[in-house]
Structure formats: structure tokens, C-alpha cells
Amino acid sequence: GGALGKTDIELFPRAQAEQFQTHDRQVLESGVAKEFEEVAWQADGFHTSIVVKFPLRNASGQIHAIGGVTTDITDRKRTEEALRESHQALRRSQEDLRELAGCLLSAQDDERRRLARDLHDDMNQRLAALALDLEALARSLPPSLIEARHQLASVQHQVVTISDDVHDLAYQLHPSLLDDVGLEVALQDLVRSFGQRENISVLYNPQNLPDSIPTPIAGCLYRVTQESLRNAAKHGKASQVVVDLFGSPEGLDLSVKDNGKGFTAEEGKRPPHRGLGLISMQERLRLVNGVFTVESRPGQGTKICAWVPVREE
Numbered sequence: 001g002g003a004l005g006k007t008d009i010e011l012f013p014r015a016q017a018e019q020f021q022t023h024d025r026q027v028l029e030s031g032v033a034k035e036f037e038e039v040a041w042q043a044d045g046f047h048t049s050i051v052v053k054f055p056l057r058n059a060s061g062q063i064h065a066i067g068g069v070t071t072d073i074t075d076r077k078r079t080e081e082a083l084r085e086s087h088q089a090l091r092r093s094q095e096d097l098r099e100l101a102g103c104l105l106s107a108q109d110d111e112r113r114r115l116a117r118d119l120h121d122d123m124n125q126r127l128a129a130l131a132l133d134l135e136a137l138a139r140s141l142p143p144s145l146i147e148a149r150h151q152l153a154s155v156q157h158q159v160v161t162i163s164d165d166v167h168d169l170a171y172q173l174h175p176s177l178l179d180d181v182g183l184e185v186a187l188q189d190l191v192r193s194f195g196q197r198e199n200i201s202v203l204y205n206p207q208n209l210p211d212s213i214p215t216p217i218a219g220c221l222y223r224v225t226q227e228s229l230r231n232a233a234k235h236g237k238a239s240q241v242v243v244d245l246f247g248s249p250e251g252l253d254l255s256v257k258d259n260g261k262g263f264t265a266e267e268g269k270r271p272p273h274r275g276l277g278l279i280s281m282q283e284r285l286r287l288v289n290g291v292f293t294v295e296s297r298p299g300q301g302t303k304i305c306a307w308v309p310v311r312e313e
Contacts, residue, residue, distance in 0.1 A: 203241070217288050250309060251310045
């Protein structure tokens with residue numbers, strides 16, 4: 001009752017009243033009903049409403065007043081805002097997790113490189129020196145100590161075998177060929193050593209590769225191939241693998257296809273298949289703006305594909 005006969009300016013704060021009056025003028029000028037979203041201050045805070053305003057006409061058809069129907073949507077707006085804030089927080093969390101994953105992969109590669117260097121430059125050198133000392137000791141023994149000579153030769157052989165194993169481990173941690181001669185040759189060596197070690201036939205087909213491949217991309221594709229071969233042998237029980245690496249003006253295409261056991265799409269979403277290094281491979285590709293896909297069916301093997309854009313220097 002206290003509002004009867006009073007204007008918007010008398011009832012509401014100026015900015016609010018001017019908004020209402022602007023909407024009223026739009027209805028008066030157009031002569032048709034219009035819908036607006038209006039915000040008004042009330043005792044418990046600001047309220048948002050959907051307001052339908054329409055002209056009221058007298059008997060001669062002239063507009064003499066503005067009518068309105070108001071629907072309070074404050075709770076809906078608050079819910080939408082809370083949902084929007086939740087989505088923003090989730091997106092920030094996802095971005096933080098992806099950044100963390102990238103940092104972890106980079107830290108892992110740095111640590112592998114350091115360990116490989118320590119194994120090769122320190123442990124392997126010490127083992128080589130030990131093998132030489134044993135050989136010198138065996139030569140210094142008199143011919144009468146034939147049994148001791150045989151024992152020393154056996155120990156020397158074991159030391160050489162351990163040295164070879166340390167060299168292989170260092171190379172698996174970080175292949176020096178990748179730094180020295182590039183991806184094509186490093187993959188050729190990986191395929192050769194893997195086939196011999198696992199007694200699996202591996203066909204390697206590189207085509208049209210650029211002369212220079214950026215180090216992050218080369219490292220990514222090497223690790224994806226290494227992990228794919230490991231999965232083919234350990235989990236797929238494959239007898240044959242084909243590794244294709246093709247270059248084009250747009251980028252590099254890598255595929256690793258095996259004839260192993262394979263798995264269904266549903267199985268691929270659950271352990272153990274979900275944990276076969278697929279997540280790390282996918283993350284590695286994302287870090288170099290690449291694309292990663294997995295195709296697999298029971299009894300028909302698995303094919304892992306990666307594409308990376310490469311701009312030639």
C-alpha cells in the first residue's frame with residue numbers, strides 16, 4: 001500500500017529505477033509486450049527476476065499504463081553461478097593436473113638421462129677396470145695353479161656379462177643414439193635389440209623423415225615406440241610387430257601394430273589394460289601437440305598410432 005502512487009525513483013535506488021524506466025520506455029515506444037531480466041534490491045539482498053512488461057490500452061486504443069508480471073529467478077541464478085564457479089574450479093584443477101603430469105614426465109626423462117650417464121660413465125667403467133684387473137691377475141699366476149686360472153676366467157666372464165647388462169640398462173633408460181644420430185637410427189637400434197631380446201619378429205619401416213626432428217618430439221616418439229613394444233611382448237604375447245614411421249609436410253605418423261591377444265574397448269578402460277603405459281603415452285603426445293589413438297580387438301592384436309605436427313627448419 002505504501003508504494004501506491006509513487007514513482008520508481010521514489011521507491012528504488014537511482015540506478016535500479018533508471019533500469020526499470022528504460023524498460024518501460026521500450027514497451028511504450030514499441031507498443032508490444034517485452035521480456036526483461038531485472039535486478040532489484042530487497043531486504044535479504046539483490047534479487048533477479050524475469051519481468052514481462054506489456055502496454056495497457058484504454059477504450060480508444062491509447063496506452064495509458066504499463067503492466068508487468070514478475071517471476072523471481074534468484075535461486076536459479078545463484079545455482080547457475082555456483083555451477084559455473086564449480087566448472088571453472090574443475091577446469092583449473094584439470095589444467096593443474098595436466099601441467100603436473102607434464103612436469104613429472106620431464107623430470108622422469110631428466111632422471112633417466114642422469115641415471116644412464118652414471119651407469120655408463122661410472123659403474124660400467126669400474127666394471128671394465130675390474131675385468132682388466134682379473135685378467136692381469138690370471139696372467140700373473142704360475143701355470144701350476146691351473147684351477148685358480150679357470151676360476152678367475154669364470155669370474156672375469158661374469159663381470160663382463162654384468163657390464164653388458166649395465167650397458168643395456170643404461171641404454172634403455174636413455175638411448176645415447178637418440179642424441180647422437182637422431183630418431184630414425186635410434187628406433188632401428190631399438191627394434192633390433194628388442195627383437196633379439198624377446199625373440200619377436202619386428203619390421204621397421206621409416207619413410208620420408210625430415211633431416212632434423214626437434215628433440216622433444218624425437219624423445220616422445222621413441223618412448224611411445226618403446227612402451228608399445230614392451231606391451232606387445234609382455235601383455236599381448238605377440239610374435240610379430242610392425243613399426244611404421246612416415247614423414248609428411250604436416251608432421252610425423254607413427255604406428256606400432258602387433259598380432260597379440262588384443263582387448264575390447266571396454267577392457268581398455270579398466271586395469272590392467274588402462275595401466276599399460278597408455279596414459280603416459282597419451283600425455284607425452286599432448287605435450288608436443290600430438291594425437292594418440294589405440295585400436296584393439298580380442299584375437300586381432302593392437303595398433304597404437306601417434307601423429308605429431310613438425311615444422312621443418
